[in-house]
Amino acid sequence: SQDVTALSAAQERLYAADTWAVLLVFQAMDAAGKDGAIKHVMSGVNPQGCQVYSFKQPTSEELDHTFLWRCMKALPERGRIGIFNRSYYEDVLVARVHPQVVAAQRLPGAKPKRKSFWAARYDDINAFERHLDRNGTLVLKFFLNVSKDEQRKRFLDRIDDPAKHWKFSAADLAERAYWDDYQQAYEQMLTRTSTPWAPWY
Secondary structure, eight states: OHHHHHHHHHHHHHHHHOSOEEEEEEEESTTSSHHHHHHHHGGGSOGGGEEEEEOOSOOHHHHTSOTTHHHHTTOOOTTOEEEEESOGGGGGTHHHHOTHHHHHTTOTTOOTTSHHHHHHHHHHHHHHHHHHHHTTEEEEEEEEOOOHHHHHHHHHHHHHOGGGGGGOOHHHHHHGGGHHHHHHHHHHHHHHHOOSSSOBO
């Protein structure tokens, strides 16, 4: 409760100063605890000064813009905290594991089989976060790790517990077949996008 009190006081100062914004980015494999972390850590925050966005599969409108656009328009304004449950990082994770996602973006000359394509995306992300930092948005990124065995247990809990049925998705199970590909994509993402201005925790 002391941490919650401190967080609440810090949020009041953030709002009163109206100089900085804070962006919290949560990324993880399915069932790693993003929803729970957001719920518990932010329990002491005034909801009037906080906004949470969960990014799902892109809409047709979002696909007609750059991969950063849908997250750009959800950024917190000065004095507020923004929380991204998944983010633009999906475009170097899901899109890397499933190249058809890149095809749906209809990018001229896109070659997702080339390392240079992903290097350019990492550069775009790093430049975007540098821009945010320079303009008063503190970017804090959290990767929640879960083992394959623990993920399996959590999926089974979702099936066994009626209160968690809504969290179960057959699509989540299908993604387990790509576990190793996701581990490689996460390793590359963490290595290439942990910067002094926006480190991963």
